[in-house]
């Protein structure tokens with residue numbers, strides 16, 4: 001395979017019924033739910049930013065498989081809490097024994113760990129994928145995170161062998177204009193030498209603004225940028241790839 005070549009994979013699409021085994025608050029606005037179940041046999045999730053569909057009655061929403069442990073037969077999903085929606089109503093009442101149907105991932109885009117550095121930009125909804133990426137990266141590779149969070153209480157201690165430089169950007173202090181905050185943080189970011197991969201996941205207008213800045217202003221090669229809208233203000237169930 002060529003250097004930096006992304007690998008696209010398709011998976012068998014199956015619906016699975018899982019049972020909650022544990023619900024754990026990670027921070028005031030992030031709840032971790034662990035699931036188990038026979039149906040997890042054959043589950044695969046090769047890419048850090050894979051998504052699965054969670055079914056809440058007639059509604060379905062996209063979430064990241066934060067961790068899949070095939071040997072224990074468990075799947076972990078982290079829910080960023082916000083005001084309301086089917087996912088929020090479900091997670092607020094979830095307890096051991098609660099069941100949930102999931103589907104996917106339908107496909108994965110695997111980014112090879114052969115870049116010289118990484119820049120991961122997101123809000124809370126991208127934090128599960130970011131955490132997973134950190135766990136997967138090789139030892140010593142420089143990775144910077146620009147993470148918009150509600151407050152400093154949302155900062156997570158993430159495990160990694162990489163050289164992790166987090167910049168937590170609390171909206172409580174820096175204000176609600178997340179695009180402006182991230183633009184400023186991008187301006188402060190000192191690029192390491194070599195070729196980098198940039199990943200962006202946030203509210204639609206924010207993800208777009210950050211991608212435009214990275215590709216337009218900083219001339220980062222577009223093929224090494226992966227940007228997605230993970231939610232859209234005022235709109236339910238929104239997902240859009242921006243590349």
Ligand SMILES: Cc1cc2nc3c(=O)[nH]c(=O)nc-3n(C[C@H](O)[C@H](O)[C@H](O)COP(=O)(O)OP(=O)(O)OC[C@H]3O[C@@H](n4cnc5c(N)ncnc54)[C@H](O)[C@@H]3O)c2cc1C
Nearest residue numbers: 051063064079080082085086087232233234235236237239
């Ligand atoms: C590929 C992908 C992976 C994702 N992975 C995760 C994940 O692992 N964990 C996670 O928590 N989220 C994740 N998300 C985001 C999640 O799918 C959305 O936040 C989704 O809208 C939540 O559904 P809901 O039922 O809570 O709200 P919805 O019914 O979809 O929306 C109701 C209202 O809430 C607003 N809203 C939605 N999300 C937020 C938010 N985060 N903050 C403030 N307002 C919001 C909407 O604009 C709408 O007005 C992911 C999204 C994508 C596309």
